[in-house]
Structures are given as structure tokens and as C-alpha cells.
Amino acid sequence: MKVVKFGGSSLASGEQFKKVARIVFSDKDRRIVVVSAPGKRSAEDIKTTDLLISLAKEVVGGKEYKGALELVIRRFADIVEELDLGIELLTGIENRLIELINMYRYDEDRLLDALKSSGENQNAKLVAAYFNKRGEEAHYVSPKEAGLLVTDAPGNARILPEAYEQLTKLRDRSGILVIPGFFGYSKVGNIVTFPRGGSDITGSIVAAGVEADLYENFTDVSSIYSVNPTLVENPHEMKEITYKEMRELSYSGFSVFHDEALQPVVNKKIPVRIKNTNDPDALGTKIVSDRVQEGFPVVxxxxxxxxxxxxxxxxxxxxxxxxxxxxxxxxxxxxxxxxxxxxxxxxxxxxxxxxxxxxxxxxxxxxxxxxxxxxxxxxxxxxxxxxxxxxxxxxxxxxxxxxxxxxxxxxxxxxxxxxxxxxxxxxxxxxxxxxxxxxxxxxxxxxxxxxxx
Incomplete structure (x- = not known):
């Protein structure tokens, strides 16, 4: 079994959804898919998560938030229309956002978590709907249904140990399971988001919970480079790197994979492979527990x-x-x-x-x-x-x-x-x-x- 996570750039548009579908359908072992919110379609575009944060600020400030809400809906509408998924999905997204606003209007921290997580949550529903439209059995699985129990501090969720036992049960489900990244539910039922790199953290937790053979993390680069590629020409590509090395590099500024996202898979020694949605045949970079030390002493x-x-x-x-x-x-x-x-x-x-x-x-x-x-x-x-x-x-x-x-x-x-x-x-x-x-x-x-x- 493989757990596959797709980042925001991988799901930024209907065309990107099609690439994701081809990747998932090409390997029957890819049974669990963790998704981010739609990212930027161009350098000038705005991430869905940022639109949702702006919406939350409008609500908290007591301002008229209709315009901010429409921008969020429009973002999802572009994908729905491009893939011909049906207007009822958009109606459901709008109704849920209004429900969350009314529920948490006077609690700024909870409102921010609830709205921020909506990017991933609603995108997972669209991905599952598109997979089904393509003839594959797929199911949207909310973090609550999956058993993703976390601590209750807004914006700083930590997985609870008992969650792993619940996540193991996902192995027995049929079809492709689509799970939103970035958040879980506390024991009292609150939506709580993870810190930076939240969807990577979710993917890692799910991979550890189901004891996957491999956790694939699809992004917009074909491998991890030994240095920021904007600083040097033709930087060295890392084919294999250890958990310890990746942890140090992530802490020091590497944005490909957040350092907190490694811990769950480290404990279970589940290998991670970083791959490119736009070039899925590229080998990518594999993150492992141990590797043969050869070549350069510095990675x-x-x-x-x-x-x-x-x-x-x-x-x-x-x-x-x-x-x-x-x-x-x-x-x-x-x-x-x-x-x-x-x-x-x-x-x-x-x-x-x-x-x-x-x-x-x-x-x-x-x-x-x-x-x-x-x-x-x-x-x-x-x-x-x-x-x-x-x-x-x-x-x-x-x-x-x-x-x-x-x-x-x-x-x-x-x-x-x-x-x-x-x-x-x-x-x-x-x-x-x-x-x-x-x-x-x-x-x-x-x-x-x-x-x-």
C-alpha cells in the first residue's frame, strides 16, 4: 500500500486534477490520497488558503465578507466547471463555509482554523468526485471519520497516540480514499490545524497509521537539490537521503518537506519519495532510515x-x-x-x-x-x-x-x-x-x- 500526498500546485486547476488522476490510476497500490488546498496557477495568483484567511479576517473585523466569500467560491468554481463536476458541489461548499462562519463568528482562533482547513477539506471532496466521474471507486474520508484525533490548541495540532489505532482501520476500506490534509479533530470536536507544512504532516501520519510500504509526496520539483536552485546553476540532485539529513535541511530552510512531517514515518521507518506531478516518471528523491554512504560526504x-x-x-x-x-x-x-x-x-x-x-x-x-x-x-x-x-x-x-x-x-x-x-x-x-x-x-x-x- 502507498499513501500519496499532492501539494497545492499539483491541484491548482482542473488540468492538474487530470494529471493527479493519471498518477493515482496508474498504480493500484496508491490507495490513499492526501490532498492540499488548490495552490497558485501562476505567479500572480493567490493560494486558496490565503483567500480563506482573508475571509476570516473580514468576518472577525465585522466587515461585509460577501466579496471575500465569493473569491473563495470562484476558486473552486473554476475547477468544478473545468472538470464538469456539477453545481451541487459548489452549493455544498458555500453552505459549509457559511455554516462555519456562523458557528465560530465570535471565536477568532477557532474561526481561522475552521476556514483555513476548508481549502483542503473541500478540495478532497472535488478530487473524490472527479475520480468517481472517471470510473474509479473513490471515497472522501474526513479526518474525523478517519480517526485523526489531535490536541486542541488552535493552529498547533499534535497527533494523539490513540489516533494511529483508528487510522489502521483504513486498510480495510475499499476503493481509493481521499483525505484532506492540514487538520484533524480534537476530542471535543473542534477543527484544529497543524502548523507549517500541515498537509505533509497529515500524509506522514496516515502513512504511519496504515503502515504503508511507501509515502509518496508529489510536488512541483523532480527531486530535492543539494542547494537552493536559485543560487547556483545545475545544482546537484539528491537521489537518496536519510531522515536525519532531511530533518536538518528542512529545519535550515529547505521548503520541499517540512521537518515536523518526518517524525511519524521515522518511527515506523516508512520510506518517503519526493516526486513531481508534472514529471511523474522522474525518479525523485527517496528519504530512508539508512543509506550507503558514498560519493560526496555532504548532501x-x-x-x-x-x-x-x-x-x-x-x-x-x-x-x-x-x-x-x-x-x-x-x-x-x-x-x-x-x-x-x-x-x-x-x-x-x-x-x-x-x-x-x-x-x-x-x-x-x-x-x-x-x-x-x-x-x-x-x-x-x-x-x-x-x-x-x-x-x-x-x-x-x-x-x-x-x-x-x-x-x-x-x-x-x-x-x-x-x-x-x-x-x-x-x-x-x-x-x-x-x-x-x-x-x-x-x-x-x-x-x-x-x-x-
């Missing part, structure tokens, strides 16, 4: 911006028992998670996302650090980017780090910090945000250009 290089560093200095800090714990407790009280904590004998830095220090949090944190930890100096360094060099082969290769530092030095990129985990799957370099692209380019050419060139 990918990525960067992400929007970081800042809280830098502390205190003489003999290393001898003060509980210093690090106390510092992290100060962040915990402000509900701030940290990214990295590089340290020395008398100094320590904590890397956090810049937006976490907004709304007065920075002032409160610095005040507590000065008064409770009695530091000699503390400051916040802004506009940082984290550049990640990833590859499980690095642990067994001599000179990987020196090649990186030499490349960055030759490119004129100042290294603000270096951090490497004990597993040696990745090396992280902190650089000024305006040098991030240059850093990535220099590192890519250092690792992926043959020695004789």
Missing part, C-alpha cells in the same frame, strides 16, 4: 534567516553549577525555545528566532539575566542567518570543517559562530544575514565541485 547546504544571538560573558562561568539551567529557565518563563547554545569557558550564546524577543520580552529577559545571573556583559546581536552543512558522511571524512572555513574565508564571509552536534550530521555557521546567499554558494562549490576543476 546539502541550506540557510535560514531571522535569528538573533543573546551573548553573555561572566568570568569562571564554567565553574558555576546550574548557570546554564538558570539561563534557559529565564527563556522558558517567556515561552521561548532556543535553537543553539554555543559556549566557551567564560561566555555563552543562545540563538533564538528574532520574533520571539518581541512585545517586551527582550527587555524582561535582559533584565533578569543581569540581575539574577550577575553577568559582566550581555547583549543581543541581530540580523543573523544560520547556514547548515549537512551529511552523515561527514563523520567519517577528514577535512570537512577546514574546507568550509577556507571557503567562507575566501568569499569574505565572517563566521560569527560555529556549532556541530556530537552526531556530526551537520555543521552550523552563524553569519550576517546579508552574507547568507554568498556563504551558501561558496560552501556548495567547495563541496560539490570536483577537485580537478
Amino acid at each position: 546539502g547546504i541550506a540557510s535560514d534567516e531571522g535569528f538573533c544571538s543573546i551573548n553573555l560573558t561572566k568570568y569562571l562561568m564554567n565553574r558555576q553549577v546550574g548557570f546554564g539551567r538558570h539561563l534557559l529557565e529565564i527563556l522558558e518563563r517567556e515561552e521561548i525555545s532556543f535553537e543553539h547554545t554555543p559556549s566557551g569557558i567564560d561566555n555563552m550564546s543562545v540563538i533564538v528566532r528574532s520574533h520571539h524577543l518581541e512585545n517586551g520580552k527582550e527587555e524582561r529577559i535582559l533584565h533578569r539575566i543581569r540581575t539574577e545571573l550577575d553577568v559582566e556583559d550581555v547583549d543581543v546581536e541581530r540580523n543573523l542567518a544560520m547556514v547548515m552543512v549537512v551529511g552523515e558522511g561527514m563523520a567519517k571524512t577528514v577535512g570537512v570543517a577546514s574546507r568550509a572555513t577556507t571557503a567562507l574565508s575566501n568569499a569574505g564571509v565572517n563566521i560569527k559562530m560555529i556549532n556541530q552536534g556530537s552526531s556530526e550530521v551537520s555543521m552550523m555557521f552563524g553569519v550576517d544575514a546579508d552574507k547568507a546567499d554568498l556563504a551558501v554558494q561558496s560552501l556548495y562549490y567547495a563541496y560539490f565541485t570536483p577537485v580537478n576543476q
Whole structure:
């Protein structure tokens, strides 16, 4: 059995629906299909999810939302008309949206979750209807019917352990099952969306729940590249990559597959294959538990911006028992998670996302650090980017780090910090945000250009 997930670009129009149908029908093992909301048809287009968010804002603001609602309906109408699916489907979509608005009008968080998820939910119904029109037995299965139970925090759903037992029962269903991605239902019946990459998370959860042999994730690229293809010409394509490597790259800015979406399949060791809806015969990139380490020791290089560093200095800090714990407790009280904590004998830095220090949090944190930890100096360094060099082969290769530092030095990129985990799957370099692209380019050419060139 294969679980197949199609992203927004794969379902942006009626023509894309036809491609999806050909892909699914070509392999009888593709029995469960997870879908996103219709994405952009062109660069100037607006994603359905964004239209739904705008609709929610109009409702919450007490404004006349008829125009915003019509834009959403029009988006689905274009697909329905192109595929000749019948006006009753559009009537059902409009009635459901109005029902959700009336139900959650005075609860902004619940309204946003309910409307945001409608893109996936209604699109799944259209996909199932189109499959049936093409002569295949297909069934729309809501997350509630599937047993996709999640926690109740709006916009931050987490799968509950008991959901997997319910999802296993999907194996016994007949026909092709079409399930909307991005959301589940809490035990009290609320619609709750997953965070970023929500449909990928749903696909991964379903694949783990039914113990699929393969989770195929169809998007608009034929494989995962070792670097952002807008930064270098003809970038190296990854044919195979491990869960650990993909997790590091996703965290560092790779948008092909969100890092949170990996966890369910990792636990069951279900392989994932990234494929292209517009080029389904391309081999794609396979994500596996283990792979034979051959070729380049580095598989990918990525960067992400929007970081800042809280830098502390205190003489003999290393001898003060509980210093690090106390510092992290100060962040915990402000509900701030940290990214990295590089340290020395008398100094320590904590890397956090810049937006976490907004709304007065920075002032409160610095005040507590000065008064409770009695530091000699503390400051916040802004506009940082984290550049990640990833590859499980690095642990067994001599000179990987020196090649990186030499490349960055030759490119004129100042290294603000270096951090490497004990597993040696990745090396992280902190650089000024305006040098991030240059850093990535220099590192890519250092690792992926043959020695004789």
C-alpha cells in the first residue's frame, strides 16, 4: 500500500486534477490520497488558503465578507466547471463555509482554523468526485471519520497516540480514499490545524497509521537539490537521503518537506519519495532510515534567516553549577525555545528566532539575566542567518570543517559562530544575514565541485 500526498500546485486547476488522476490510476497500490488546498496557477495568483484567511479576517473585523466569500467560491468554481463536476458541489461548499462562519463568528482562533482547513477539506471532496466521474471507486474520508484525533490548541495540532489505532482501520476500506490534509479533530470536536507544512504532516501520519510500504509526496520539483536552485546553476540532485539529513535541511530552510512531517514515518521507518506531478516518471528523491554512504560526504547546504544571538560573558562561568539551567529557565518563563547554545569557558550564546524577543520580552529577559545571573556583559546581536552543512558522511571524512572555513574565508564571509552536534550530521555557521546567499554558494562549490576543476 502507498499513501500519496499532492501539494497545492499539483491541484491548482482542473488540468492538474487530470494529471493527479493519471498518477493515482496508474498504480493500484496508491490507495490513499492526501490532498492540499488548490495552490497558485501562476505567479500572480493567490493560494486558496490565503483567500480563506482573508475571509476570516473580514468576518472577525465585522466587515461585509460577501466579496471575500465569493473569491473563495470562484476558486473552486473554476475547477468544478473545468472538470464538469456539477453545481451541487459548489452549493455544498458555500453552505459549509457559511455554516462555519456562523458557528465560530465570535471565536477568532477557532474561526481561522475552521476556514483555513476548508481549502483542503473541500478540495478532497472535488478530487473524490472527479475520480468517481472517471470510473474509479473513490471515497472522501474526513479526518474525523478517519480517526485523526489531535490536541486542541488552535493552529498547533499534535497527533494523539490513540489516533494511529483508528487510522489502521483504513486498510480495510475499499476503493481509493481521499483525505484532506492540514487538520484533524480534537476530542471535543473542534477543527484544529497543524502548523507549517500541515498537509505533509497529515500524509506522514496516515502513512504511519496504515503502515504503508511507501509515502509518496508529489510536488512541483523532480527531486530535492543539494542547494537552493536559485543560487547556483545545475545544482546537484539528491537521489537518496536519510531522515536525519532531511530533518536538518528542512529545519535550515529547505521548503520541499517540512521537518515536523518526518517524525511519524521515522518511527515506523516508512520510506518517503519526493516526486513531481508534472514529471511523474522522474525518479525523485527517496528519504530512508539508512543509506550507503558514498560519493560526496555532504548532501546539502541550506540557510535560514531571522535569528538573533543573546551573548553573555561572566568570568569562571564554567565553574558555576546550574548557570546554564538558570539561563534557559529565564527563556522558558517567556515561552521561548532556543535553537543553539554555543559556549566557551567564560561566555555563552543562545540563538533564538528574532520574533520571539518581541512585545517586551527582550527587555524582561535582559533584565533578569543581569540581575539574577550577575553577568559582566550581555547583549543581543541581530540580523543573523544560520547556514547548515549537512551529511552523515561527514563523520567519517577528514577535512570537512577546514574546507568550509577556507571557503567562507575566501568569499569574505565572517563566521560569527560555529556549532556541530556530537552526531556530526551537520555543521552550523552563524553569519550576517546579508552574507547568507554568498556563504551558501561558496560552501556548495567547495563541496560539490570536483577537485580537478
